[in-house]
Amino acid sequence: MGHVKRSRSSGAPEPAGRSSLSWLGRFLTVPATDGDRARTVVGTFVLHLRPVRVPKATIRFTHTFGLGGMSLVLLSVLALTGSLLMLGYTPVPGEAYASIERLQAEVPFGAFVRSVHHWSANLLVLVAFLHMLRVFFTGGFLDGRALNWLVGLVLLAAIAAASFTGYLLPWDQLAYWAVTIVTGMAGYVPFAGSALAGLLRGGPEIGPETLGTYYALHTQWLPALLFAGALFHFWRVRRAGGVVVPPDAVLDERGKPEQVLFLPDLLWREAAVGLLLLAAVSLFSALVRAPLGPPANPGLSPNPAKAPWYFLGFQELLIHLHPLFAVVVVPVLGALALGALPYLGFPKDEPRGAWFLSDRGRRTARLAAVAGVATTCVLIVIDHLLLGGPGSLAGSAALVTRGLLPVSALLVVCGVGFRLLRSRLGATRLEAAQALFVFLAAGFAVLTATGIWFRGPGMRLVWPWNA
Amino acid sequence: MAVERVKPAGTPPGRRSFLGLAWLGIGVAALGEAAWIVASFVKPRRRAPKDGGSLVVAGPSDGFAPGSVTAFPEGKFYLVRLADGGFLALHRQCTHLGCSVPWDEASGRFACPCHASAFDLRGDVLAPPAPRPLDLFAVRIENGIVKVDVSAPVRRSAFDASQVTRG
Numbered sequence: 001m002g003h004v005k006r007s008r009s010s011g012a013p014e015p016a017g018r019s020s021l022s023w024l025g026r027f028l029t030v031p032a033t034d035g036d037r038a039r040t041v042v043g044t045f046v047l048h049l050r051p052v053r054v055p056k057a058t059i060r061f062t063h064t065f066g067l068g069g070m071s072l073v074l075l076s077v078l079a080l081t082g083s084l085l086m087l088g089y090t091p092v093p094g095e096a097y098a099s100i101e102r103l104q105a106e107v108p109f110g111a112f113v114r115s116v117h118h119w120s121a122n123l124l125v126l127v128a129f130l131h132m133l134r135v136f137f138t139g140g141f142l143d144g145r146a147l148n149w150l151v152g153l154v155l156l157a158a159i160a161a162a163s164f165t166g167y168l169l170p171w172d173q174l175a176y177w178a179v180t181i182v183t184g185m186a187g188y189v190p191f192a193g194s195a196l197a198g199l200l201r202g203g204p205e206i207g208p209e210t211l212g213t214y215y216a217l218h219t220q221w222l223p224a225l226l227f228a229g230a231l232f233h234f235w236r237v238r239r240a241g242g243v244v245v246p247p248d249a250v251l252d253e254r255g256k257p258e259q260v261l262f263l264p265d266l267l268w269r270e271a272a273v274g275l276l277l278l279a280a281v282s283l284f285s286a287l288v289r290a291p292l293g294p295p296a297n298p299g300l301s302p303n304p305a306k307a308p309w310y311f312l313g314f315q316e317l318l319i320h321l322h323p324l325f326a327v328v329v330v331p332v333l334g335a336l337a338l339g340a341l342p343y344l345g346f347p348k349d350e351p352r353g354a355w356f357l358s359d360r361g362r363r364t365a366r367l368a369a370v371a372g373v374a375t376t377c378v379l380i381v382i383d384h385l386l387l388g389g390p391g392s393l394a395g396s397a398a399l400v401t402r403g404l405l406p407v408s409a410l411l412v413v414c415g416v417g418f419r420l421l422r423s424r425l426g427a428t429r430l431e432a433a434q435a436l437f438v439f440l441a442a443g444f445a446v447l448t449a450t451g452i453w454f455r456g457p458g459m460r461l462v463w464p465w466n467a
Numbered sequence: 468m469a470v471e472r473v474k475p476a477g478t479p480p481g482r483r484s485f486l487g488l489a490w491l492g493i494g495v496a497a498l499g500e501a502a503w504i505v506a507s508f509v510k511p512r513r514r515a516p517k518d519g520g521s522l523v524v525a526g527p528s529d530g531f532a533p534g535s536v537t538a539f540p541e542g543k544f545y546l547v548r549l550a551d552g553g554f555l556a557l558h559r560q561c562t563h564l565g566c567s568v569p570w571d572e573a574s575g576r577f578a579c580p581c582h583a584s585a586f587d588l589r590g591d592v593l594a595p596p597a598p599r600p601l602d603l604f605a606v607r608i609e610n611g612i613v614k615v616d617v618s619a620p621v622r623r624s625a626f627d628a629s630q631v632t633r634g
Contacts, residue, residue, distance in 0.1 A: 177566065181581070184564030199509065205560070213509075299540050299559075301566035303580035318564075319582070323598065458583035 034261070049234050050266075054242045055257035057249035059266045063138070063355075064243055066273040067131035071159075072230055073274045074124040077281065079223060081117040089169070091215035093208050096171035097295040104292070111289055118290030120281055121163050125310050128159050136341070136437060137365075139352030139430065140244040146342030148236040153338055155229045158222055160310060165218040167308050168211060176296035177305040179206055179214075181315065185307070188323035206298070246353045303457045312451025313444050319459060320383050322403035329407060334440075341433075350428040361431040364421060368435040372442030380450055384461050414439070521618035528554070528613050528634040536570045536588070542617045544604050545570060545577075547588055553631035554613060557590045558602035558620040568601070577601065589626040599624055608634035 057063070088107055090099040103110040132152060135141055141149035168179045183206070187197035202209030237243060249257040260266070307315045317326035356362040414436050421432040456462030523542040531537060531548040538545055538559075547555040557577075561568045566581035576593055577586040584597035591600045602620035606613060611634060623630065 177581075180565045187565070205565070298543075299567050300569075301561075301580050305564075305566050305581035319596065457580070459581070460583070 049231065049238060050262050051238045051242045052262055053259040054262055054266050055245045055249055056260045056265075057246050057257060058243045059260065059269055061269065061273070063246060064134060065130070066270065067127055067134050068234075068237075069270050069273060070127050070277050071124060071131055072234070073277055074120045074127060074281075075226060075230060077120045077278070078117060078124065079227075081113050081120070082219065082223070084113050085117055086219060091169070091211050093171060093211055093296075096169065096211060100170050100292060112285060115285035115288070115290040116281060119285050119288070121166060122309075123281065124159055125163050128156050132156055133441070135244075137356055137434070138244050138246070138354065139357060141342045142346060142352060143240075143348070145236075145240050145244070148233060148240065149342050150339060151229060151233050151236065153335075155226065155233060158225050158229065162218060162222040162226065163310065164308060165214040165222065168206075168214045169218065170292055171211065171296050172293040173296055173300075173302050174291070174293045176206060176298065177301055178307050179210070180301075181305055181307045182311055185311075185314065185318065185323075185327050188327040190324060190328065244353050247351060248354065304455060304459050306451065306455070309448070309452050313448035316380075316447040316451040316455070320380070320402070321406065322398045324399065325403035325407055329403070333407075334444075344433070346430045346433070347428075350430045352430060357428075357431055357434060360425070360427060361434055364425055364427050364431055364435040365438045368417075368438040369442045372439040373446050375439075376443040376446040380446075380461070521616055523615045523617055525613040525615055528608055528611050531613070534588070536572075538570065539615070542604075542615060544615060544617060546606075546613065546615065547590075549588065549631065553633045554606045554608070555589065555631060556604040556606045556615040556617075557586075558604060560602070560620070561597060562599050562601060563597040591626045600626060603630055606632040608632060 085103070088099060088103040088110065090096055100114070104114060105111075135149065135152065164179075164182065168175045183197050183200040186200050187193045189196050198204065200210075201207075202213045245257050252258045306312060314326060314331065317330060320326070321330070351358045351361075356365050417439065418432050418436060421427040421435050422429070427435065450461075453464040454461055456466065523539060523544075525531075525537070525539065525546050531546065531554075533548050533552055534550045535548050536545050537547075542556075543559050545557045545559060547557055549555065559567050561579040561581065561584055563579065563582055563584050566579050568577045568579045568584075568586065571578045575588065577590070579585065579597070582596055583594060584592065585594035586597070586601050587593050589600070590603070592598075600623055602622055604620060605616040607616070608614070613634070
């Protein structure tokens, strides 16, 4: 970095504004001209990952809500608090729970650090998912961003995996049985099911091998994947010229969107969002301690026993559909559809870049959200009242009535909906696809919410205040 | 700028391309080896049963009343004596998602607390979502002593008389 130009032409007065950055010291100074600024930025390793200039319209907070940056901040918080927790934690079944208790009771700030780790992890799952929605709703998966969309999906899956492997480590009742439920769900995969469940458990049932494996995944493999992937993810955003530009961007005299410098315009905004997030997480963790239930007891299942909240949509599906469809067909179809999105050949002249693409896009999305929520609620209640809840879900008859039929019906509804949106409401292909996405996402959100709040003892439907 | 090295057609592959191929081969072999090593670390690490460790001695057969259920927490099974005197060892793990199923004496059924599956005395499904009866462990009766081999639970699709051990 020795070649970075720091001196100004002699005799020139010190421009105002330089001193406010002086704490960044010799690594980041703000030279006078744009060219010098650009060289400074390029010559700095961290900033190498970010664009030198960004379109002014993209730095508006409500364009992205800073969700990608928030994910990176949370990842870093998790890495820091996690490496502290590792110092006090013993990954052995007989001692894991006691080591967490000791950490919370005896180590100064032990409970606080664990709470920050716990709440950051839960928030990360949520923020990363919202980030995916943001990218989708602004059309950020199109036009040369296809690869990065796929990388993002892999990162989202890795975040879920990291969160899930961490779920087991406290070795309390909640942890033990949630992992039992999820690995049991994996057991429904045809042919390879029991082998897969055995692989996920490291043996026939949850034990020391499971804890050891999850500890290694949680503290080594997944963080490595996440940080390497996130680095690549950010760099690809830069390669694409920053985040997607909204169509109402002010154009400069050359007809290009008006640009501002990354430093200081964007960096300060990012710093503000990151610091506010840190403050919020710290405050929340100081007030609300991470839960720790009674120690794991393999002989006594709690009632009800639930998977971690981000998997409850699938556990809810398992109440209604044949296991093969709930655990394999629906998730695989969903993942394939998400992965295929950038490759569906959406015409380049359709509007994109603004939230929900256009006014019509906003209207159709709203309609689809209402339809998705209503349909899913009605179906759950019908299944509960008329069909008497989960009937027999096993056997070849259920494979049709509780699998093939409902899933084909859903596909038909999506196909017909797409046609109607195109012909009756005049939606573009992108807008129609968006409406379908909203319809399905709203349905999945209702399934997840039902699993979290509306399932009581014996997984019967209950009101949350009676649970 | 670029220097083209034109080769007459039909010349044997040069040293460079041979070395390139060799590197590629070594690389593939190394990758395969690494994958093998990782796979063998990841494979379920079942501990080999210690001598007699997988055999639970339940006790003399006449110590169990017909129609009774006795829990063996260390073996993770219930020893059931049917009304006709036959024995069954039922794995306590629910066949739905793996919760531990307690015996409910009052209603005379195994009732899973997680998702309301229920099983009768013979392990047959009384209430879904469980897809199949409770798994079995092999029961032996030697000299009037009931012994249960807990090394591997056996799956079944329904109860039938051949699953019962009689002393």
